[in-house]
Structure formats: C-alpha cells, structure tokens
Amino acid sequence: MKNGKVTIHDIAKELNIDSSTVSRALSDNSRVTQKTKDRILEKANELGYQRNVLASNLRKNETKTIGVIVPRISRHFFSSVIAGIEETAYEAGYNVIICQSLEQLSREKKIIDTLSANRVDGVLISISMETKNDSNLQVFHKTKTPIVFFDRHFDSSKTSNVIIDDFKSGFEATEHLILKGCKTIAHFSGPQELSIYKNRLNGYKAALEKYKINFEENLVINSKLMESDGVESAQKILAFDSVDGLFSANDNAAIGAIKHFKSAGIQIPEDIAIVGFSNEPISAVIEPSLTTIDQPGLEMGKIATSLLLSQINKKMEDQAPQTIILESRLIERSSSQKIQYQ
Structure with missing residues (x-):
C-alpha cells in the first residue's frame, strides 16, 4: 500500500x-x-x-468542477452570489473552486491559467476593474470551455451573461434624488471600460436630461470605488458649494463619503442626499442609513450556474449565448429622506 x-x-x-x-x-x-x-x-x-473520483472523471473528459472568479469575496453581494452558485452546483453533483482577483488583472490571469490546468468543466466570472477585454479568457475559448459572466461582463455575442439593468438602476437612483429636491447631483463612478459603470453613468445622465438638469462633467469622479476613494472624492465635490445630491456606483464609496461629510460638519440628507448601490449590510446600520440599489445576488448565482450547467451538458457549440436581466430595486433609507417644504 x-x-x-x-x-x-x-x-x-x-x-x-x-x-x-x-x-x-x-x-x-x-x-x-x-x-x-x-x-x-x-x-x-x-x-x-x-x-479516485478525479481520475475517473478525467477518463470521461469531465471533472464535475466549475471555477468561480469574483473581484472580492468580502463583498456581501459577491458572497451572496457564491451562495447561490454553490447551492445549485451541489444539487447537480458539481464541486466549486472559488477564487478572487482582488481587482487585479495579473491575478485574474493566473487564476484563469490555474483553472484551465485543472480542466474545470465551466467558468463563472465577474471581471476585475483592471480587465479591459477578454484576451485572458482565450484559453477557455480554445478548449470550448463554457463561460458565463455575472454582474460585470463584456458586451459580447459569444458569451452568456446574467446581469441587472444598470442603466435603469442608475436612472432610478438619480431620479430619486431629483424627486427629493436635489438640483446639483454628483456621481461617483468606476472604470468606464466596464459596462456596469458606463451604463450606471448613462442612466444618471438620462435622469438629468429628463428633468432638464444640466450635466456637468466635473461632477463625475471615477475611481476604484473603495471606501478611501469615497473619502477622496467627497473632498473634491465639497469644492462645489451647490452640490446637494450624490449617486455613488457602489455602497463602499458612498460610505466613505458619508464619513467624510460628517467629519466636515455636512448634514445628511439636509445638505447632501446620498444614494449608493449594492445594499451592503453596513448600509443599513451606518448613521444615517444609506439609501441604495439592491441587487438579487443569490438569485443571480443560481441562474448563472443553471445556465452554465446547461451549456456544459449540451456542449457550447450547441447552445446560443443568452443574456438574462434580473430586477433590482431601490431601498429608501435616511440618507436621502429630505424634508420637502411647500
């Protein structure tokens, strides 16, 4: 032995x-x-x-394993997506390898090489902020390994996506601030190479246009949307005395802004009303609590996995790519509850 x-x-x-x-x-x-x-x-x-299950599966040209790549496991949204992925994969008899890129393209490339070397049957991915195109995924395209994007994706006719309507969500977040009486609204955005941030920005612009509010480019601040970026961006918009609203493309940057505004003596929402995005748990307990866009992470994980397993079982060339759009919703909390005087 x-x-x-x-x-x-x-x-x-x-x-x-x-x-x-x-x-x-x-x-x-x-x-x-x-x-x-x-x-x-x-x-x-x-x-x-x-x-030896692995050896047995390899003889069948399968590993009963799917790879999952997320930017950060610590984000509540991504952890809820993973919960949906694992539940659905487990029920189908598949194991899950979970990896995080930490928003780094180089790390994402290494993960992709590792998953490819381990011959995963399919991949679920939400790309990093540094990823500009799908060139690092060519290894999977060559081996006809199915890929499904969730949340962050590329506009491509070759790959399936499970997403929300980021344009609509950006519009609703901005419209909410306008209806609360905000006249000059700043926007914290992410890298414009990523569709989700570009679409949220376009939704913001469309809401301004609908209500005949001029779009001011210097009120849009791009960053990696970390909490520290929110602090730095908040410092920048305080240079504009008239800003009375803020739509942040994620909760982390919005929370950084809240902390900075409070330290500077800015009243929320009386002076500046704020809407975030993603409904991180801290958004409900910070003072004031943060109005935000809620994304259905668990549902997204389940649907993305079901779609991937369908492609694995039917083989990639036999199934046309799909884009599934899930509903988001605005959760109103204290940070945007301006008192409307008649």
Missing part, C-alpha cells in the same frame, strides 16, 4: 484475483457476478479503499 493509500491492486492481491476484475466490480460492471462484487466491496471497505 504505497503512501498508505489502498489501490485496486491491493484489493486484487488480497483476494487473489485480477486488478481488472476489481476495477469492473467497483464500477458496477455487469460482466462481474454479484457474488464477486460483494466480495470485492467488502474487502475494499475493510482495507479503507477510496475511489
């Missing part, structure tokens, strides 16, 4: 039969009598034999 691991050869030696017979019996092959199967299974259990 090499390295303490029991093999089919050890079982065969104990029973004085061929290894091929043991292999067939453990695979429940009909060429082996039930009496022989019972003997072999009993001896296998006695010796503590464990079947």
